[in-house]
Amino acid sequence: MSKVFYITTPIYYVNDRPHIGHASTTVWADVQARYRRQRGDKTFFLTGLDEHGTKVQQAAQKRGIPPQQHCDEMAPHFQALWKKLNISHDDFVRTTEPRHKNIVQETLTQLHSKGAIYKKKYKGWYSRTAEQFVTEKEMVDGKFSAHLGEVIELEEENYFFRMSDHQAWLIDYIQKHEDWIRPANRRNEVLGALQKPLEDLCISRPKARLSWGIPLPFDSEYVTYVWFDALVNYISIPGYGSERFAEFWPADYHLIAKDILTPHAIYWSTMLHALGLPMPKCILAHGWWLFNQAKMSKTLGNVVNPSDLIERHGVDAVRYFICRELLLASDTDFSEERFLQRFNSDLANDFGNLVNRSISMIHRYRGGVVPAMGLPAASDEDLKKIAVATVAAYHKEMEAVSCGAALESIWRLVSRANRYVDENAPWKLAKDPQASERLDTVLYHLTQTMAWLATLVAPVMPETATKITGQLNAPFIIESKLEPAATLPDLIPTGHTLGQPAPLFPRQTDSKQS
Ligand code: MSP
Numbered sequence: 001m002s003k004v005f006y007i008t009t010p011i012y013y014v015n016d017r018p019h020i021g022h023a024s025t026t027v028w029a030d031v032q033a034r035y036r037r038q039r040g041d042k043t044f045f046l047t048g049l050d051e052h053g054t055k056v057q058q059a060a061q062k063r064g065i066p067p068q069q070h071c072d073e074m075a076p077h078f079q080a081l082w083k084k085l086n087i088s089h090d091d092f093v094r095t096t097e098p099r100h101k102n103i104v105q106e107t108l109t110q111l112h113s114k115g116a117i118y119k120k121k122y123k124g125w126y127s128r129t130a131e132q133f134v135t136e137k138e139m140v141d142g143k144f145s146a147h148l149g150e151v152i153e154l155e156e157e158n159y160f161f162r163m164s165d166h167q168a169w170l171i172d173y174i175q176k177h178e179d180w181i182r183p184a185n186r187r188n189e190v191l192g193a194l195q196k197p198l199e200d201l202c203i204s205r206p207k208a209r210l211s212w213g214i215p216l217p218f219d220s221e222y223v224t225y226v227w228f229d230a231l232v233n234y235i236s237i238p239g240y241g242s243e244r245f246a247e248f249w250p251a252d253y254h255l256i257a258k259d260i261l262t263p264h265a266i267y268w269s270t271m272l273h274a275l276g277l278p279m280p281k282c283i284l285a286h287g288w289w290l291f292n293q294a295k296m297s298k299t300l301g302n303v304v305n306p307s308d309l310i311e312r313h314g315v316d317a318v319r320y321f322i323c324r325e326l327l328l329a330s331d332t333d334f335s336e337e338r339f340l341q342r343f344n345s346d347l348a349n350d351f352g353n354l355v356n357r358s359i360s361m362i363h364r365y366r367g368g369v370v371p372a373m374g375l376p377a378a379s380d381e382d383l384k385k386i387a388v389a390t391v392a393a394y395h396k397e398m399e400a401v402s403c404g405a406a407l408e409s410i411w412r413l414v415s416r417a418n419r420y421v422d423e424n425a426p427w428k429l430a431k432d433p434q435a436s437e438r439l440d441t442v443l444y445h446l447t448q449t450m451a452w453l454a455t456l457v458a459p460v461m462p463e464t465a466t467k468i469t470g471q472l473n474a475p476f477i478i479e480s481k482l483e484p485a486a487t488l489p490d491l492i493p494t495g496h497t498l499g500q501p502a503p504l505f506p507r508q509t510d511s512k513q514s
Helices: 020-038 054-063 067-084 098-113 163-176 184-193 226-231 243-248 258-275 306-313 315-325 336-366 378-399 403-424 433-457 462-471 475-479
Strands: 004-013 042-050 091-094 117-127 132-134 151-161 204-206 219-224 253-257 283-286 289-291
Touching: 004 020, 004 243, 020 042, 020 067, 020 253, 020 283, 020 289, 020 306, 020 315, 020 378, 020 403, 042 067, 042 226, 054 067, 067 091, 067 306, 098 117, 098 226, 098 258, 151 204, 151 219, 151 258, 163 184, 163 258, 184 258, 219 226, 226 258, 253 258, 258 283, 306 315, 306 336, 315 336, 315 403, 315 462, 336 403, 336 433, 336 462, 378 403, 378 433, 403 433, 433 462, 433 475, 462 475
Parallel strands: 004 042, 004 253, 042 091, 253 283
Antiparallel strands: 117 132, 117 151, 204 219
């Protein structure tokens, strides 16, 4: 029976164009969605844009245009990049859409009528950049830290969500569900933060200060706090209250990076709990890309444009690099030298070369027709053993959203297959008339190995998988589930005629220098 699988990315602010950080979480989610579809799961992959709030209002003001126009002009940049990156999302939310706004208002009405939202006067320090009140505890040497931007004193009447009511429940929930927040270091951070009393969450902004938001259904003088609005996308888009919602909720994964763990682990979970809804199965927060140890920022001028990278190196190399190098539990330095190293060694030398020389040899020695297998030799058995182990490890890692580790296991098979070619030296066998059956056998096993590899790399490198199946003249391979098993099925029959070989990843030099 097929399973139902629901995965989300953060919805990105439209205050600026997408960069490699946004692209990375989206690629990780895409790989997972493709993997689940390949296994036959009924999959729903949601991504989109967070269009309300101060950041967006300010970005529009800077450009001297209305916020809606600003959003309408920014959204295509994200959509075009996802197309270029072969992102296979099933829906794309923009929080200015009525289908989302209606549900935000519905959830607010529900919580308000339950008494989970109340109004109170509040005086305090307010950071315009962080869009929140901050406390004097966050001061160092009498000053608020620079990342909070301008901090002003403000007195306001606002609506608050009784988040504090859920603190004891939340601690207990995290303790009882070890894999709910992953990785473990992030889970511990959340538990640490919950040692202090949880304050109620201010969920409104007076229209006089911020007009760009969803009006509160019970007080038209206020708009909804952008985080309350944004988080609801995870239930509004599958159609909160509908049959479809009942089918897909709870989500299997909310994929995010560590910067937005608090809103997800604390605000969102308590909002859901107050609404009487089940928790998402896992909140998975990966690390950041750093640039010479600093976080990417416009002022540092280290923003990597994914579109340029794709144009220079191809979409699958970018997807491969993101999956292979970005880490779950810690940060990773991004460098184009590292990118080129990975490209040339993993993709050009190891993988591309294996496929290219294997197909070329079948053409050279057997007219492009897959020969029959003869008696097995030790190296054949070892190749198959590694393939079986690879498939088992691959599924285990993919299910845990560890695409880097899944790729590592695939590359163990790639290396073994390259060694298999070198050990058996088909070019020598071809010269020895006594070795004809052995040559058949080696070429047969190489064919099956390429077919297995094509299905295994498909979620990470869909375009490459299609190229390989095209060169093998066997597009049907991609449908193969390749389940973990003691013996892998041979996917291409003897007598099958292959297509023509063409290099998959021609070696790259740094195009900026050339
Ligand atoms: N709009 C909120 C999210 C609301 S979700 C209900 C937001 N948007 S954002 O545009 O700032 O995107 C933050 C996310 O972008 C991170 O959590 C991560 O997924 C991705 N990244 C942004 N910079 C990144 C890096 N330097 N490295 C890796 N991913 C990063 O927060």
